[in-house]
Amino acid sequence: MENWFVNIAYALTNWLTGLGLSAGWADFILLVVQWVCIIIIVTLNVIVLIWLERKISGFIQQRLGPNRLGPFGMFQTIADAIKLLTKEDIIPSATDKLIFRTAPMFFIIISVMLYVVLPMGENMVIADLNAGVFYFISVGSLTTICLLMAGWGSNNKWSLLGAMRSVAQMISYEIPLAFSLLGVIMIAGSMRLSDIAAAQSNVWFIVLQPVAFITYFIAATAELNRGPFDMPEAEQELTAGAYTEYTGMRWALFFLAEYTNLVAVSALMSTMFLGGWQGPFLPSWLWIIIKTYLVMIVFMWLKWTFPRIRMDHLMSFSWKVLIPVTLANILVTGIALQVFKGMGW
Amino acid sequence: MKGKGLLEGLWITLRHLFEREITIQYPEQMPYLQERFRGCLQFDYKKCIVCGLCTKACPNNVLSYESEPDPNSKKKLLISYTIDLQYCMFCNLCVEACPTGTLYFNHNFELSEYQRDDIKIVYEIPRSAQAVISEPVDSPIEMVDSDSEPAPQPDEEEAKKQKQINAMITALQKNPVKAVSKLVESEDQARILADILQADEKKLIRMATMMIEDREKAGKVALAFVNKELKDRQQEGGAGNEPE
Amino acid sequence: MLQTEQYTINIGPQHPSTHGGLHVEAVMDGEHIVDSIVHLGYVHRSVEKIAESRTYPQFVPYTSRLDYLATHLPTLGYCQTVEKMLGVTVPERAEYIRVIMAEFSRIASHLLFVGSLAIDLGATTGLIYCFRDRERIMDIFEMTSGQRLIASYMRIGGISHDLPDTFIPAARSFIADFPKMIEEYEGLIVGNEILQARLKGIGVLTAEEAIEYGVTGPNLRACGVEYDIRKADPYGIYDRFDFDLPLGSKGDSWDRLLVRIEEMVQSVRIIEQALEALPEGDIKAKVPRIIKPDKGSEVYHRIESSKGELGYYIVADGGEKPYRLHVRAPSFVNLMVLPVISRGEKLQDIIANIATLDPVLGESDR
Numbered sequence: 001m002e003n004w005f006v007n008i009a010y011a012l013t014n015w016l017t018g019l020g021l022s023a024g025w026a027d028f029i030l031l032v033v034q035w036v037c038i039i040i041i042v043t044l045n046v047i048v049l050i051w052l053e054r055k056i057s058g059f060i061q062q063r064l065g066p067n068r069l070g071p072f073g074m075f076q077t078i079a080d081a082i083k084l085l086t087k088e089d090i091i092p093s094a095t096d097k098l099i100f101r102t103a104p105m106f107f108i109i110i111s112v113m114l115y116v117v118l119p120m121g122e123n124m125v126i127a128d129l130n131a132g133v134f135y136f137i138s139v140g141s142l143t144t145i146c147l148l149m150a151g152w153g154s155n156n157k158w159s160l161l162g163a164m165r166s167v168a169q170m171i172s173y174e175i176p177l178a179f180s181l182l183g184v185i186m187i188a189g190s191m192r193l194s195d196i197a198a199a200q201s202n203v204w205f206i207v208l209q210p211v212a213f214i215t216y217f218i219a220a221t222a223e224l225n226r227g228p229f230d231m232p233e234a235e236q237e238l239t240a241g242a243y244t245e246y247t248g249m250r251w252a253l254f255f256l257a258e259y260t261n262l263v264a265v266s267a268l269m270s271t272m273f274l275g276g277w278q279g280p281f282l283p284s285w286l287w288i289i290i291k292t293y294l295v296m297i298v299f300m301w302l303k304w305t306f307p308r309i310r311m312d313h314l315m316s317f318s319w320k321v322l323i324p325v326t327l328a329n330i331l332v333t334g335i336a337l338q339v340f341k342g343m344g345w
Numbered sequence: 346m347k348g349k350g351l352l353e354g355l356w357i358t359l360r361h362l363f364e365r366e367i368t369i370q371y372p373e374q375m376p377y378l379q380e381r382f383r384g385c386l387q388f389d390y391k392k393c394i395v396c397g398l399c400t401k402a403c404p405n406n407v408l409s410y411e412s413e414p415d416p417n418s419k420k421k422l423l424i425s426y427t428i429d430l431q432y433c434m435f436c437n438l439c440v441e442a443c444p445t446g447t448l449y450f451n452h453n454f455e456l457s458e459y460q461r462d463d464i465k466i467v468y469e470i471p472r473s474a475q476a477v478i479s480e481p482v483d484s485p486i487e488m489v490d491s492d493s494e495p496a497p498q499p500d501e502e503e504a505k506k507q508k509q510i511n512a513m514i515t516a517l518q519k520n521p522v523k524a525v526s527k528l529v530e531s532e533d534q535a536r537i538l539a540d541i542l543q544a545d546e547k548k549l550i551r552m553a554t555m556m557i558e559d560r561e562k563a564g565k566v567a568l569a570f571v572n573k574e575l576k577d578r579q580q581e582g583g584a585g586n587e588p589e
Numbered sequence: 590m591l592q593t594e595q596y597t598i599n600i601g602p603q604h605p606s607t608h609g610g611l612h613v614e615a616v617m618d619g620e621h622i623v624d625s626i627v628h629l630g631y632v633h634r635s636v637e638k639i640a641e642s643r644t645y646p647q648f649v650p651y652t653s654r655l656d657y658l659a660t661h662l663p664t665l666g667y668c669q670t671v672e673k674m675l676g677v678t679v680p681e682r683a684e685y686i687r688v689i690m691a692e693f694s695r696i697a698s699h700l701l702f703v704g705s706l707a708i709d710l711g712a713t714t715g716l717i718y719c720f721r722d723r724e725r726i727m728d729i730f731e732m733t734s735g736q737r738l739i740a741s742y743m744r745i746g747g748i749s750h751d752l753p754d755t756f757i758p759a760a761r762s763f764i765a766d767f768p769k770m771i772e773e774y775e776g777l778i779v780g781n782e783i784l785q786a787r788l789k790g791i792g793v794l795t796a797e798e799a800i801e802y803g804v805t806g807p808n809l810r811a812c813g814v815e816y817d818i819r820k821a822d823p824y825g826i827y828d829r830f831d832f833d834l835p836l837g838s839k840g841d842s843w844d845r846l847l848v849r850i851e852e853m854v855q856s857v858r859i860i861e862q863a864l865e866a867l868p869e870g871d872i873k874a875k876v877p878r879i880i881k882p883d884k885g886s887e888v889y890h891r892i893e894s895s896k897g898e899l900g901y902y903i904v905a906d907g908g909e910k911p912y913r914l915h916v917r918a919p920s921f922v923n924l925m926v927l928p929v930i931s932r933g934e935k936l937q938d939i940i941a942n943i944a945t946l947d948p949v950l951g952e953s954d955r
Binding site for chain 3: 404
Binding site for chain 1: 598620
């Protein structure tokens, strides 16, 4: 059970080389297959996640979430997806057509690109890059421009306000995001994600870097435009902010991309802090799924409890609180590493 | 600690995450309605004394009725009663104004219709002494509600009437003079009528039925019988004198 | 230097967080509000004109629709105005029941205030919890009058029905559970640091400005002015009850929230005292069926509604319908302060300011 997917991949490569293709072509076709798998994983995850979010918000508010379609309302997301697919695609006439139409596309492309470096289990990384973490953070920050495109292209004051806010927010929280991961990289000694996961065989990094975990959590919530940091799409204040003018499937693509991003970030968190695919009894890919979902449930729990943070508090919190804390964390980690190395651990 | 309030809030929502829900699954489960809940207006035609206080009390001209004076007594008879529910505020002023408890609210709160005209509730009461409520015009709203007293069904009325007719037949058979004494003016006429009815079974049943259903008509028919009998007897008396 | 431009943005009338159909036109410079103009009238239903063609008893249901969140308070004001005009004395039992119902309405209105403030600031869960607790008060209203939200329960001269047997146990159980509810709100909403940061120091209204604009109710008490009509000019039997007036100090949104939460606790105190002292007796005084006040008589009577001073001014002309009826709506006056307190603040703060001023558009537009 542990090596199902690895065995399937080997079998496929062998069969393709047996057919007479060169190794390069076989790898390429394997890559295409992996890409299809990623798309399937993303879609399935989003379907489950939207249902999970509505159910959790319902239970927190002492009501049932979706409960009519299917057992426990499981088919609600599919019904919503069908509804969104069949909606009229309204594009306001005064918008910048190219930017308006391509914003959701870029958003989802970038969010899917993040899955390339994530280890889905032991030896199950699509591209085990040497600078895996670096790739993840840099590609992840490209989502900022997609929101700006959406807001600008809508030709709407509310959307522009939302987009401007989101740009300010995301840029402010990039630095704590990167710095909190530096402590983990220092301890593990490499930026390759599978190495980091393997280095947690004795003790998980959340025990060694609790402060970094909390700051990464907060920074990630801000990067995802979720929870207490969802100013840019604040329903009560901006009527959906940057997404106001989007209808039907385009709007659905935005939300698909946001949830995809959420899964990717949660998977990264479980890899870097919670031990990745390490765990007894169950196969490694199942452990990753469990840990990712646990992290996502905590994200949802936070979202449905806290009110929104005001823009300037958000920025001052990032620049005046999080960055000094993460810098201090790096300092302490470095000193501790040298001390423990000197002591011979 | 600076973030203490945040953690308390998280703890509260976490606790509620594992509690049972407080909502009910409508329409499978109906909500619990208190006794005085104001659902839909209902009109119990039997108790109405046509005083008009409800129409005067209503702020929105929801209630209206047609009536005619009763020829037998000083009261009024109700012809029809209309409740135009689209203007009703459910304020209870009409129910409080009614002295006999004819108008009241039932617990039916699902009052929406597909056409605007269907929202009017019209009660039409046919002109008979024992008014039976006929099928109200233009009223798809359920007249019989599980929470209220059901309107008497036509079969029940029929059964009641039949019993009364049977009682009258028995009375006419046993003590005809007394039974018909109210229909005619003098005792002689009563005795004549009694003889007629005793002789003819069919006439007796017919007279009994008419006495229950329409007293006036029964009186007229009785008089006609008596006069015919008197004329017949006169003719019999003088039949021998005249050629056939 | 970059050239910047001010732009105008319309908040409402169709907006997820304006309380009813409120339209605020905000002139903004980036994120800061330079000026704001309040446009009202989207919910105008000409209630005052309707009053001229309804008799005095017939107008009672319309008053509940003015401030629909606290249903018994406007009805109480109207009935007391007409009683003042006619010189009718309301029986003791009816007075006590009126006080209990009025205070329950006040609690219901403030509960909704807390909930809608939470959801306007983003904590959706807070609204659901407040509505869950409001449902218990709705059940109590349904028990006594028959309707949950718009109960026309009070009549000129008293009340319409006597209390059912289930009322006192339900009221006592609500009072017993109330401290736990307050604890939950303190933990989730009031104690939340994010909310405190969003409300403290925002929307400051000084006492002089408040008195100048005619602001009344909890908004005025949050500025530190100790003025409550129940204590300053008692109506009904309010002078027999012992309760405190919570006061704020700075007049900002945070004080407005705290004042209302404390007022709920004080209302529960009043209800407890009224339940203890509830006498037996009639529930309605003998009032003629057709009410015709003397020609030329005019009266103005005011009560402390949950939003402020709710006043009724009636001019009679000897007939059975009033010649003129005017409602002094507290939300109408309170909303005029919005441009003053929002100047120089951010867009998100104006949303918080509208929420903490607690307007009800039904009564400000009548």
